[in-house]
Amino acid sequence: MPEDAYLKLSRRERFELLDAGSRAAGLAPAILEKDYWVCRTLDVLFALPDLGQHLVFKGGTSLSKVFRLIERFSEDIDVSFHRDFLGFGADRDPEAASGKEQVRRIDALRDACTACIRESLFPALKAKLIDELPSDHDWSIEIDAQDAQTILFHFPQAGSVGLSYIQPSVRIELGARSDHWPEARHEIRSILGESFGLPLGLATVQALAAERTFWEKATLLHAECHRDPSQSMPARYARHYHDLARLAMSPVAPAAIADVDLRKRVVVHKTVYFRSKWARYDLAEPSTFRLVPPKERFAELERTMNPCGRCSSLRGRRCRKCSGHWPRSKRRFAACRPD
Incomplete structure (x- = not known):
């Protein structure tokens, strides 16, 4: 055919x-x-x-x-x-x-x-x-x-x-x-x-490259950790947590974390093209890099990590094997922080 x-x-x-x-x-x-x-x-x-x-x-x-x-x-x-x-x-x-x-x-x-x-x-x-x-x-x-x-x-x-x-x-x-x-x-x-x-x-x-996407999403979530708690998270952001949790389970994460120059290049790029007073890209370094947002955000993320909504598993179900549950995402993020 x-x-x-x-x-x-x-x-x-x-x-x-x-x-x-x-x-x-x-x-x-x-x-x-x-x-x-x-x-x-x-x-x-x-x-x-x-x-x-x-x-x-x-x-x-x-x-x-x-x-x-x-x-x-x-x-x-x-x-x-x-x-x-x-x-x-x-x-x-x-x-x-x-x-x-x-x-x-x-x-x-x-x-x-x-x-x-x-x-x-x-x-x-x-x-x-x-x-x-x-x-x-x-x-x-x-x-x-x-x-x-x-x-x-x-x-x-x-x-x-x-x-x-x-x-x-x-x-x-x-x-x-x-x-x-x-x-x-x-x-x-x-x-x-x-x-x-x-x-x-x-x-x-x-x-x-997937390694670049890893750092693009990681720096995005790092910035989100520093957003004023009085401000709502942007719509559809749960998908980034889902994706990073999946990447943390793959060989991409250790390869990306080992590429220090790539991380630094992404941080510089974000500082120029996605400038923000509160993003704290200056803290996107080992020991100060953040992926898990304040606890006040947990309930919001748990609600929006719904495969029948905008963040969706291909098979139309709550994705238990990846980041369907926010607590599992938190544990995977801890494993992929660039310490």
Whole structure:
């Protein structure tokens, strides 16, 4: 079966294939369907002429699809532009400036990224989808009205039974503030394709190393430990605790912890691009690095670590083997602190 055979199937045939795949994989058809479209979207993105080679796939979905380190189903694709592609390398790199000039460069970088999405990437992605998807498929694509750096692809549904936490759309979150070292080329495949041994939803992506993602998430949670207790935690943050707890169980954690230069590079990067008066990145050092937040946050995290909500296990159940229970996460964090 050729790689794009799924697209040539009728809606009923796609429904039947997803139903059979559901029985084979032990996953809901809605999960298989969205996973296929996540892979397909990544394939199209990274194959875009003059654009795809300047992108890097990162975040929780990369931990699942590329490195198979977590089972949490993510609703978004986190993709970043290389800054030099947008004209902010070498002498224009914000890290090469300081004070107000650094702030101006970061603001200009954000504006350049937004303009590139609006004027280049979004039109190219839409045109490619129009070219690839059959005309009788019901789908749409738009730039999120609430976030000019996010694209929403509402994929053509096959009529699979939905789940409350699985939206029939792929959320492509773009940006240009991320550092992309180290990165490498990887092949991924949809769960549907794996279930039948067929080339369905194949994609080649450039992905951020899992060790880098470990430190990105660890420094994020370190900063969160220093947030004013009177302020609420950002929405959907439980997923970062889930992911880090899973990474703590893998060979990635000791490898990342041993890479002192990588930790220092992430801390410097966060200090420049994600500046915060209360984050205390200066304490992101051995013996003062914090991962477990104040006790006042525990109940909030326990409530939000719910696989039927935004932080979800692929198999739609409370994930007892990873960080489904907040106390287990705390113990794993203690084991991976860079002492």
